[in-house]
Amino acid sequence: SEYWMQFSSVLASPVLLLQLCINTLRNILASVFLTVRTPGARWGTMSSVAPVGGGEGEGRAQDVMTPTSVNYHFTRKCNYKCGFCFHTAKTSFVLPLDEAKRGLQLLEASGMEKINFSGGEPFLHDKGEFLGKLVQYCKQDLQLPSVSIVSNGSMIKEKWFQKYGDDLDILAISCDSFDEATNQRIGRAQGRKSHVDNLHKIRNWCQQYKVAFKINSVINTFNVDEDMVENILQLNPVRWKVFQCLLIDGENAGEKALREAEGFVISEQLFQDFLERHSSVPCLEIVDGLFMRFLDCREGRKDPSKSILDVGVKEAICFSGFDEKMFLKRGGKYVWSKADMKLEW
Template sequence: MLKDSGMEKINFSGGEPFLHQRGDFLGKLVQFCKQELRLPSVSIVSNGSLITEKWFQKYGEYLDILAVSCDSFQEETNALIGRRQGKKSHLDNLHRVRSWCSEYRVAFKVNSVINTFNVKEDMRDQIRELNPVFQCLVIDGENAGEHALREAEKFVISDEEFQDFLDRHSEITCLVPESNQKMRDSYLILDEYMRFLDCREGRKDPSKSILDVGVENAIQFSGFDEKMFLKRGGKYVWSKADMRLEW
């Protein structure tokens, strides 16, 4: 239904999308979107902890972009933020997944949420070492205020602090900063019930499901801002087949 309505790009995120059936269910979705729907771009956002080389061997050819969340290159800071992965090193795993992306020709992206615990950090050397072949996306804090889904006020930084971080990393050419405002209104988000989520009021207000009322009806309640989408550079080269990648 989404493809028939003009969808060209789909991104699977969570929670952690690799949790279900050790990623096999996700892999089948990725394969279906590329093989059957022939979408130009299929991407995933993951914390990287459950990804295996076996998954890449089976499904890597159908995936255009893999974004791995990494909010800090210091293990103790990751623990404070909540990125601890048991006894595993989040950073070791990040580099392992990066190498698989290179081997199986998947564009690699780093997502960092800049917050109270990492806003003073200098990530330049680590980003250069990882050499993302795609955008390094940096956004400021989210989910603050009276109606927050979780207590996130302690993570939230000021606009000035965010700008200081961007200035410090201005030489990183792959960095693409996105503020809360840009993030909130410039994405079409569907939940597990196939409802568009309207984030304009700082909440995630659901539309009716596209399975009940169709895409055209439901999308009217998505809060999507096309001008903001274009302003943040939402239209770019999506398919790895069209990217100039250095493997």
């Protein structure tokens, strides 16, 4: 399984409001009084896929390994209602652009090579402009080898590719079924728009604007018997990432969850049967921002670390937990820069 880190924020919390008041007074009186730093409350969602050392406490910093690849869930809002969603819209807060950039710079300085922006739906906030500016910053200013996005595709316009496509290496579109009725049952739909037709349109834009195209699919009760071979081969993504539907307490399972995903979960045998039927697909890959905090999902829930904006990357990542062998086994390291893929556009 992947371990997630969370960069999020709590809107109008007493701690945050108190901090804003303190910061205002501090700026006015800085020339007279000695300033005392007060830690701020910051959230956001990052999933680190880089190995780290075990244990807790300040003495573990020297054992921390590089956060090579990071998933940054900077928003929880989404225009779809997928029944199995593990990152639901519990808050509408999005970290300000300057703070998000500062966190990304801290990660790059700690060794991050790949950043993946996700959500929620990342194109929903500011009609994709916020996302585009982050993509541009990571490629042009931080010069990261790989910048990627995971999206449901419903909000993407061609003009976004025209403005930011050069700085994007990979665009992954989530598609769980090639049958529209199935997509409707899952909740991966918006009105009567065709998710599948939109998928083909975005695939063509990716080819036109030289962005590597990828597909993510969550295998669940409603699509486990579907044969997707022909459709995947026709779309020809650089990777087809297949997930098994899992439960995360407080997100898609439990009393405080906004989703009830129990009805979407399939057995291990059914998942293996699906993989066997699709084993001929060469690009198949199997996978068992808000306050800028790492999330530890080892206990079936998301336990946040302190914010990297307050304590730095090394101290925060000590609490995230990571299985290096599993990271390498599932192909966590791969060719992720479009310049190195040598694709024929």
